[in-house]
Amino acid sequence: MFFKRLGIFCSIVLVLFVIGYINTLTGEMSAKPSEESETSAPKPSEKSEMSAKPSEEESETIKSPEQLEDRINEYWQYRIEREFVKCYPYEHPEFREKVSPNDYIKWFVGGMGWRKATVQSVATEGDLASVSLEINYYILGIYMPKEGLTQTITEYWQLCDNNWYHQFKSPKRNIKTSS
Numbered sequence: 691m692f693f694k695r696l697g698i699f700c701s702i703v704l705v706l707f708v709i710g711y712i713n714t715l716t717g718e719m720s721a722k723p724s725e726e727s728e729t730s731a732p733k734p735s736e737k738s739e740m741s742a743k744p745s746e747e748e749s750e751t752i753k754s755p756e757q758l759e760d761r762i763n764e765y766w767q768y769r770i771e772r773e774f775v776k777c778y779p780y781e782h783p784e785f786r787e788k789v790s791p792n793d794y795i796k797w798f799v800g801g802m803g804w805r806k807a808t809v810q811s812v813a814t815e816g817d818l819a820s821v822s823l824e825i826n827y828y829i830l831g832i833y834m835p836k837e838g839l840t841q842t843i844t845e846y847w848q849l850c851d852n853n854w855y856h857q858f859k860s861p862k863r864n865i866k867t868s869s
Contacts, residue, residue, distance in 0.1 A: 758819055758847060758854045759809055765856055766807035766823070774798045782848060782855040801830040805838050817849040 761780065768776040774795045778786065781794070810822040823845055828838040846857040 755812055755814060758814070759812060761854050762809055762812075762821055762823075762845075762847065763807075766804070766825075769798075770804045770807065772798070772803070780856050782857050783850055785855075785858060803828050803830065810842065819847040819849075819854065821845045821847060 765777055765780040768774070768780075775791060777798075778791050778794050781789075804825055804827045806826040808824045810824055812822075813820045821844065822842060824840060824842050826838045826840045828834050846859075847854045848857055849855075
């Protein structure tokens with residue numbers, strides 16, 4: 691009986707892995723600029739609901755580590771609430787030029803959800819920041835403890851146009867982790 695259950699569990703995990711891999715492949719393909727995504731992605735210079743540019747009075751203080759931590763917390767709160775449209779303006783402008791809001795939202799639809807994100811440390815060096823986060827998450831479709839799983843991850847943020855933006859990829863230059 692135990693081995694039968696183990697086999698079923700492994701089959702489910704394999705199916706989820708394959709689905710995730712396929713989604714990753716299609717996500718990478720849709721991240722390339724196309725005529726559709728170029729027309730639907732907002733330009734960083736345009737003012738719209740998808741814009742996350744600070745006002746004139748905010749631009750002086752947005753560089754502070756406290757402002758960065760507030761911005762990280764806002765971004766993760768939107769992810770926890772699954773409000774990915776509100777996460778999109780926090781992504782780096784170069785990323786938003788290549789990926790439309792609709793394609794961005796499609797990346798998050800699936801089997802993972804977040805319950806909590808806590809900033810552990812922030813290390814800045816010039817216009818880059820390395821952020822250590824403790825996240826509590828769950829995966830739909832498989833048995834999980836009620837409290838979910840907890841993992842520490844590293845994220846990267848970059849200062850651009852007097853505001854901090856989330857980066858999906860790590861920067862090409864290293865950031866010292868001591869803060």
